[in-house]
Amino acid sequence: MRKVRITLRRNAGQRPEAAGGPDRIAGLRRVALFETIGYLAIALAADQLLGSGDRFGGVTPHPFWPIVLLVAAQYGTGEGLFAALASAVAFRAGNLPAEGFGFDSYAYLWSVAATPVQWLTAAGVLGELRRRHLRRESRLAAELEQTAAREREITAAFEQQRKVKAKLEETVAANMRSAVSLYSAAQHVEQLDPLEVLSGAEALVSAGLSPEKFSLYLLDGPRLLGVIRHGHPENSEDGWVIESSTALYQNVVGKGKILCVARQSDRTALGREAVLAGPLVEQETGETLGMLKIEEMGFLALNLAALQNFEVICRWIASALVKAQKHQDSHAGAAFNVNTQILSHAFYEQQSVFLQRVARRMRFDLTALTVKVDNASELPISHCMEVGAVLGACIGRALRNTDLAFDAERPGGEFTILLVNTSLVQARVVARKLEADLRQRLPGSPATFSFHLRPLHLTPGDPDAPPRAGSIETLGKILSGTERTGQIPVEPGAWRA
Structure with a gap:
C-alpha cells in the first residue's frame, strides 16, 4: 500500500503535459497537433476555393481564432502555443502585406505581427489556466485514489478483525464446552478399577485434545501393547504392538521424552506414525506405565497449549492408573x-x-x-x-x-x-x-x-x-x-x- 501512495504522489507532482507516452509528439498531444493542422488545412482550402485568397486578411475576427482558443482551453499551454504559431505561419507565410510609402516601419511591423501576437498571448493565458486546472484535477484524482486505497485497506482490516472476533468467539465457546467435557471425563478417570480408568482415559483425551485418532499403550514386558485405539478402523491390526527395538519406544519409554512432530529432532523417531507421543510416568516413583500416542489431529489444534495439555493428561492417566492398581492390590485378597x-x-x-x-x-x-x-x-x-x-x-x-x-x-x-x-x-x-x-x-x-x-x-x-x-x-x-x-x-x- 505504501508503494501505491508514493507512485500516486509522484504522478500528482508531474506536469500533465510533460508526461511522455505513445500519444505524444515532443511532449505535445498527438490529437491536438492533428486537430490544429487539419483545421488550418480546411480553412486555407476554403479560402482558396470560396474566398479571395488573401488568407482571410480582411475578415474580423480572423477564422484562425477558434482553433487557437479551443486548443489552448482544451489541452493547455504547449498545444495552445503550437496552434498559435501554426496559425501565424499559415496566415503570414508568403502573405505579407505590401509596405506603402510614408509608413512607419514600427507601424508596419505591428500591422504584420499584431494578430499572431494576440494569438500567442491568448494561447499562453488560456493554456496556463487550463494547466492549472489539469494540475488540480491530477491532485484531486491522486487524493481520490489514496482515499479509495485507504478505504479498501480499512475495509480489509475490518473484515480481518471481524473474522478474528468470530474465531475468538468460537474458541471461547469451544473452551467452555471443553472445560465441561474435561471435568466430566476427569470424573470417569478417577476410578478405583484400572479398567475403568482406561475407559475414562479415552474420554479424557478426546475432551482435552480433540484428536481424530489416538492410541494408549501399556507396558507388557519388553514391548508396548495397545489397549485403546480411538478412531482407527475396526478390523485394523496394525500398531497394536510396539517393540523395544523401535526408535519410538526407545525415545518415549527409554528416555522419557515427549515427542512432537513440530520439532525437527523428533520427526525421525515419530516417523509417519504420530503427531504427539509421550510416556505415562507416575510422578512419585518415576515408573513408566505405558505411552499415549496421537496419530491425527487438526492443524490449528496443534499448538503450545495442546502440547502442555498433552503432558498433563499423560501424567493424569498415569497417576490414576497407579492409584487404581494400588487399590486393586489392596483388595486382591478380599473374598x-x-x-x-x-x-x-x-x-x-x-x-x-x-x-x-x-x-x-x-x-x-x-x-x-x-x-x-x-x-x-x-x-x-x-x-x-x-x-x-x-x-x-x-x-x-x-x-x-x-x-x-x-x-x-x-x-x-x-x-x-x-x-x-x-x-x-x-x-x-x-x-x-x-x-x-x-x-x-x-x-x-x-x-x-x-x-x-x-x-x-x-x-x-x-x-x-x-x-x-x-x-x-x-x-x-x-x-x-x-x-x-x-x-x-x-x-x-x-x-x-
Whole structure:
C-alpha cells in the first residue's frame, strides 16, 4: 500500500503535459497537433476555393481564432502555443502585406505581427489556466485514489478483525464446552478399577485434545501393547504392538521424552506414525506405565497449549492408573467383589480344594459351572464390566444359597460357580436357567456366552459320571450332542484385551 501512495504522489507532482507516452509528439498531444493542422488545412482550402485568397486578411475576427482558443482551453499551454504559431505561419507565410510609402516601419511591423501576437498571448493565458486546472484535477484524482486505497485497506482490516472476533468467539465457546467435557471425563478417570480408568482415559483425551485418532499403550514386558485405539478402523491390526527395538519406544519409554512432530529432532523417531507421543510416568516413583500416542489431529489444534495439555493428561492417566492398581492390590485378597456382588477370583482356589475334600468325605456331588464371554476381546471395557455386574445379579437369582459363585480374574474372563451337592443333570438345569436370565437382562447385547460343566467330584454309581475324572463337557454337547453357545449379534467394540 505504501508503494501505491508514493507512485500516486509522484504522478500528482508531474506536469500533465510533460508526461511522455505513445500519444505524444515532443511532449505535445498527438490529437491536438492533428486537430490544429487539419483545421488550418480546411480553412486555407476554403479560402482558396470560396474566398479571395488573401488568407482571410480582411475578415474580423480572423477564422484562425477558434482553433487557437479551443486548443489552448482544451489541452493547455504547449498545444495552445503550437496552434498559435501554426496559425501565424499559415496566415503570414508568403502573405505579407505590401509596405506603402510614408509608413512607419514600427507601424508596419505591428500591422504584420499584431494578430499572431494576440494569438500567442491568448494561447499562453488560456493554456496556463487550463494547466492549472489539469494540475488540480491530477491532485484531486491522486487524493481520490489514496482515499479509495485507504478505504479498501480499512475495509480489509475490518473484515480481518471481524473474522478474528468470530474465531475468538468460537474458541471461547469451544473452551467452555471443553472445560465441561474435561471435568466430566476427569470424573470417569478417577476410578478405583484400572479398567475403568482406561475407559475414562479415552474420554479424557478426546475432551482435552480433540484428536481424530489416538492410541494408549501399556507396558507388557519388553514391548508396548495397545489397549485403546480411538478412531482407527475396526478390523485394523496394525500398531497394536510396539517393540523395544523401535526408535519410538526407545525415545518415549527409554528416555522419557515427549515427542512432537513440530520439532525437527523428533520427526525421525515419530516417523509417519504420530503427531504427539509421550510416556505415562507416575510422578512419585518415576515408573513408566505405558505411552499415549496421537496419530491425527487438526492443524490449528496443534499448538503450545495442546502440547502442555498433552503432558498433563499423560501424567493424569498415569497417576490414576497407579492409584487404581494400588487399590486393586489392596483388595486382591478380599473374598467378596463389591462390583459384581459375588466372591472374588482369588478366593476360588482355596474354596474349590476345601469343598472337594468335604465332598469326598461326605460323599456328595460337586460340579463346576464355567460361564465365559467368548468375544470379550472385541468388547469395550465398560461393556465387559457391565456384563460382569449383570452376570453377578443373574447368579444371585439363579443359584441356591449353598452354591458359591466366583468372579472372573479380569472383566470378560471366566466366571466359575461351584454347585454343591449337584449332579451333572441338575447342573444342566441351573445352566439353562442362568442362560435364559442372561438373555432377558442383556437384550441386543453384542456379548456371546458359552457354558461349560466340569465334575469335581461325583459319588460312585452316578449315571452321569464321565469316563474320566476332570473332563470338560460343554452344555451344548450334553444337551444335543453338538456344541451350542448363546449367540447374539456382535457389535465390534473400541477396546481390545
